[in-house]
Amino acid sequence: MTTGPGRELLRVEGLTKSFGATRALDSVGLTIHAGEVLAVVGHNGSGKSTLVKILAGFHTADHGVIDLRAGSGEPTELRFIHQDLGLVETLSTRENLGLGGGRSGRAWLPLRTAAERRLARELTAQFGVDIDVDALVQELSPAERTIVAIARALRGWDSGRTMLLVLDEPTAALHGAEVDRLMAVVRRVAERGAGVLFISHRLDEVLGVADTVLALRNGQVAGHLPCAEVDYAGLVELVAGKAVGTLERRAATAGDPVLRVRGLAGRSITGLDVTVHAGEIVGLAGILGSGRDEVCSMIFGGRQRSAGSVELTGNPLAPGDLRSAIRHGAAFVPGDRHADGAVMTMTAAENLMTVRVPGTESRWRRISKGHEAGEAATWFATCGVLPARPAMELSQFSGGNQQKVVLAKWLRTRPRLLLLEEPTQGVDVGAKATIHQLIAETAGGGTAVLVASSEAKELAELCDRVLVLADGVVTAELTGAELTESRILRASVPA
Ligand SMILES: Nc1ncnc2c1ncn2[C@@H]1O[C@H](COP(=O)(O)OP(=O)(O)OP(=O)(O)O)[C@@H](O)[C@H]1O
Ligand SMILES: [Mg+2]
Missing domain, CATH: 3.40.50.300 (P-loop containing nucleotide triphosphate hydrolases)
Structure with missing residues (x-):
């Protein structure tokens, strides 16, 4: 972060959620400011997606406060990319990008289709990929689908409103250069004054793009600190609770x-x-x-x-x-x-x-x-x-x-x-x-x-x-x- 933190976009306090006997979140607190990228890390089942789903209104918390007007009177607009991407597989990329996007009822259908196609191409082109926007989403590769989901969430993001973009593992299916491209987009979103909360298991990429990191362990906050204060090994320990060795492979004796x-x-x-x-x-x-x-x-x-x-x-x-x-x-x-x-x-x-x-x-x-x-x-x-x-x-x-x-x-x-x-x-x-x-x-x-x-x-x-x-x-x-x-x-x- 080059400038000081902007105004507070989101404040969460004491967030708690149980599913039966499982306490998925236990008194979790966090803040995000304009221009800040917050990475949420933690082991599988530590409560990361539950946090995102509560923010999205998909689950209701048992206790806790979520304040979206923390900085001023204007509420922060939240945009999401969930772990399962939430695309409609049997519709095309163009149609998925058009979903929920304030269609004008008076527009002529063919005109709208052409306009949607143009918009869809523009949005996916930001990621340097050439996706056939009329092909069904189910025909796309996992990485292409991720890009469509991201493009959809970013649609209209520079409209000037206060925005918090929330991404649940957006890069799981992406390759090195694609991850870099996406991370550049994430940084750009933050530079334009939005906040970003993203979940990732790729701890090296976390350190490359985030300003702050929130580590969850068994639903509790194990650490909430600036990335400048932690290195890769430290982050691994925060997540795993111990250092993790790398695999020692013996050379294969090739069989038949x-x-x-x-x-x-x-x-x-x-x-x-x-x-x-x-x-x-x-x-x-x-x-x-x-x-x-x-x-x-x-x-x-x-x-x-x-x-x-x-x-x-x-x-x-x-x-x-x-x-x-x-x-x-x-x-x-x-x-x-x-x-x-x-x-x-x-x-x-x-x-x-x-x-x-x-x-x-x-x-x-x-x-x-x-x-x-x-x-x-x-x-x-x-x-x-x-x-x-x-x-x-x-x-x-x-x-x-x-x-x-x-x-x-x-x-x-x-x-x-x-x-x-x-x-x-x-x-x-x-x-x-x-x-x-x-x-x-x-x-x-x-x-x-x-x-x-x-x-x-x-x-x-x-x-x-x-x-x-x-x-x-x-x-x-x-x-x-x-x-x-x-x-x-x-x-x-x-x-
Ligand atoms: N609908 C549900 N019903 C019952 N248990 C649930 C439900 N959703 C989540 N859980 C449980 O809550 C805990 C936290 O799950 P969550 O999906 O938030 O983990 P996560 O940190 O996102 O993990 P991962 O990295 O594997 O995606 C897990 O033990 C999970 O099994
Ligand atoms: Mg998850």
């Missing part, structure tokens, strides 16, 4: 080829060849639009291929035949758990059991409640799902814990091929280390792992080999000493 992909082509990808051996972890890096996001789902069979062949231990995998892919030992943790990873209205345990273990659990026999409970106890402990309440509906778990349930579901099948997209999106630093360890152990047991991630650092730590994609083709293959975060980032930029 498990996955063989030849000439794969799709929306962005053209002619991809990749072989993954037993025990090997291969990464897919690349910026938004590079094709990184589509490879795993094309291999698994959910996404159409325009050309190419996929073989899993010698068995051809046909597009659309997910059942046979699973039978041959494939598992797929998708990047968008809301769209295809999980059923929010089922319990966590039911979600765990939606995929049968090939060879041991018959598709025709009912799963007994006892078996389900046993499996849930084992796998949720392994993956660190909290609270340990397998009978709770998935929607009631925090975002990071939902991600752990999806991961547990697929690890349970003891796959020969594990396809992962953004495996640690939304999970806290401590849980991330646990998940990396789990993936490494799974590979250690002879599974072939292919992991697509927007986080170069994650790939550099986790993988034996990384393929960097740009404009749909492999531009670099990095192993050994060459496999570093900066090399991945450099190779990701299209020529």
